[in-house]
Amino acid sequence: MKKAKWKRNFVRYRYIYLMLLPVLLYYAVFCYAPMGGIVIAFQNFKPALGIAGSKWVGLKHFVTFLTGPYAWRVIRNTLLLNVLQIVFAFPVPIILALMINEVHHKKYKKVVQTISYMPHFISLIVMCGLLITFCRSDGLFNDILVMLGFERTNLLAQPALFRPLYVMSGIWQEAGWGSIIYLATLSGIDPGLYEAATIDGASRFQKMRYISVPGLVPIIIVQLIMRIGNILTMGFEKVFLLYNPLTYDVADIISTFIYRQGLELSNYSFGTAVGIFNSVVNLVVLVTANTISRRVTEESLW
Amino acid sequence: MKKRLTKDKLFVAAVYVLLALLTVICLYPMWHVVMGSISDPIALLRHDGVLLRPLGFSMEGYRMVTKNPNIPIGYRNTILYVVLGTLLNMVLTVLGAYALSRKGYMFRRTITLLLVFTMYFNAGLVPNFLLVRSLGLYNSIGALLLPGAISTWNLIVMKTAFQTVPQSLEESARMDGANDFVILFRIFLPLSKATLAVMVLFYAVGHWSAWFNAMIYLRDRSKYPLQLIMREILISSSANASSDADVIFLEEVIRYATIVVSTVPVLCLYPFAQKYFMKGVMMGSVKE
Structure with a gap:
């Protein structure tokens, strides 16, 4: 009886199952098979021996990482780079959107928007190449610094400048694009609120402060949680393109460390162990941010 | 009343x-590159500071770029990867999204959960790398296109878009004997054109700017995408700078010309894509 029901369901939805087939195949092979591969973190994995033949070593690699000299450096750099971005870069698109929202001259608004979105469409390689070119000792930034009385140096070889350059170039590339979502939210605010405030004698600034800003709060919180949830996965490519051995001390983050250990030095098991550490911490951070937000503001991702 | 108006005027003026200042900051680096690329190489080398107009005029940079055979090869490869990759992305995303938007079949909930879980937990770089190698995809186009063939995020967005299609349309089609494939292609896709356009845009831009998988999985330079060639010219070149005196004074002009050649095509598409930006970004903010 039950079997007949299954069969009926299968026949009735056969096309759905047919559509799902390639999709599930993709997830099985490229998402879940690597998850099975995680077990090599508990082995001394040698490709020639395979998973079955490699020696099991328990938590050795986790202990090596956490007690080793680089754990603190890469964790600190990952967190610091992200905190700096959240403090300095995250608010910029919000402020930009609030300002663009105050512009009533249609053409001016359009020009500002078009130009500020553009850097988003420059590929990361080109953006980093440009930054490196400008930072070289004969580059544009140095020319300007010399005019201001500083000495010529390769700016990207200076550990003290890596973080500011990283954050500022990110603002340059993404602030305009990031403002779109806030602008869209602002355009959804009931115009009646602004009219009522005008009648009550509110100034333009007061209307922005007491109507526009509160209207943005829910979307800001959602964006912030998502941003916090990305802390341990973001920035790999950009750090990889911009850092060099001179700046490893401030620039090396968990994901670049995994790359060098796991792929360049072929310490597969060690790299996998650090990767698991990264993924688990990421999950914990996201869930925590979401829970705090749900308690405090009633906004959450799930 | 009057005081308030003055204050408002000051605020708006500020x-x-x-x-205007921010717009100039956004635009200037790109302006500098374009002006630099058509400047006289020696004048550019001697010049310090900002470039408001070209220094002299010379196409030497572009001449050198066209002499570099890697750039057209990179272009050809990138176009191939963008077209095939986006096609694969769209087919899988649409099929998956349609299936997830339907109700009534077995395991629907389990499947949804399994898919969503991958957004929050990833096996990490090394297991993915070992998998691709053990599948025999090393040094092949498959290594670039198959991992990441579906963005779960986009799949969920597409599913949400499909769920807004009125039920009655589907029911009447079924009455006329249409199966799921017919319903998907004749009803759902035509009604979701804008969402599809945005998705094509996002996937295509992703393939256009991708380089990391190509770097770790490709051995033959003849398969390199444009971005990897660009990386050699713009980023790695400072490490192994050419000692050839004929070329060294051209280096800056070549860098600028390369950037222009590789970026202009995308910026040309930009005005056509712009009307979809708002929609695209809002789609990304749906909660699920």
Whole structure:
């Protein structure tokens, strides 16, 4: 009886199952098979021996990482780079959107928007190449610094400048694009609120402060949680393109460390162990941010 | 009343000025590159500071770029990867999204959960790398296109878009004997054109700017995408700078010309894509 029901369901939805087939195949092979591969973190994995033949070593690699000299450096750099971005870069698109929202001259608004979105469409390689070119000792930034009385140096070889350059170039590339979502939210605010405030004698600034800003709060919180949830996965490519051995001390983050250990030095098991550490911490951070937000503001991702 | 109006005028003026300043900051680096690329190489080398107009005029940089055979090869490869990759992305995303938007079949909930879980937990770089190698995809186009063939995020967005299609349309089609494939292609896809356009845009831009998988999985330089060639010219070149005296004074002009050649095509598509930006970004903010 039950079997007949299954069969009926299968026949009735056969096309759905047919559509799902390639999709599930993709997830099985490229998402879940690597998850099975995680077990090599508990082995001394040698490709020639395979998973079955490699020696099991328990938590050795986790202990090596956490007690080793680089754990603190890469964790600190990952967190610091992200905190700096959240403090300095995250608010910029919000402020930009609030300002663009105050512009009533249609053409001016359009020009500002078009130009500020553009850097988003420059590929990361080109953006980093440009930054490196400008930072070289004969580059544009140095020319300007010399005019201001500083000495010529390769700016990207200076550990003290890596973080500011990283954050500022990110603002340059993404602030305009990031403002779109806030602008869209602002355009959804009931115009009646602004009219009522005008009648009550509110100034333009007061209307922005007491109507526009509160209207943005829910979307800001959602964006912030998502941003916090990305802390341990973001920035790999950009750090990889911009850092060099001179700046490893401030620039090396968990994901670049995994790359060098796991792929360049072929310490597969060690790299996998650090990767698991990264993924688990990421999950914990996201869930925590979401829970705090749900308690405090009633906004959450799930 | 009067005081308030003056204050408002000051506020608005400050906003306009500040925005003008920000726009200049956004635009200037790109302007500098374009002006630099058509400048006289020696004048450019001697020049310090900002470039408001080209220094002299020379196409030497572009001449050198066209002499570099890697750039057209990179272009050809990138176009191939963008077209095939986006096609694969779209087919899988649409099929998956349609299936997830339907109800009534077995395991629907389990499947949804399994898919969503991958957004929050990833096996990490090394297991993915070992998998691709053990599948025999090393040094092949498959290594670039198959991992990441579906963005779960886009799949969920597409599913949400499909769920807004009126039920009655589907029911009447079923009455006429249409199966799921017919319903998907004749009803759902035509009604979701804008969402599809945005998705094509996002997937295509992703393939256009991708380089990391190509770097770790490709051995043959003849398969390199444009971005990897660009990386050699713009980023790795400072490490192994050419000692050839004929070329060294051209280096800066070549860098600028390369950037222009590789970026202009995308910026040309930009005005056509712009109308979809708002929609695209809002789609990304749906909660699920």
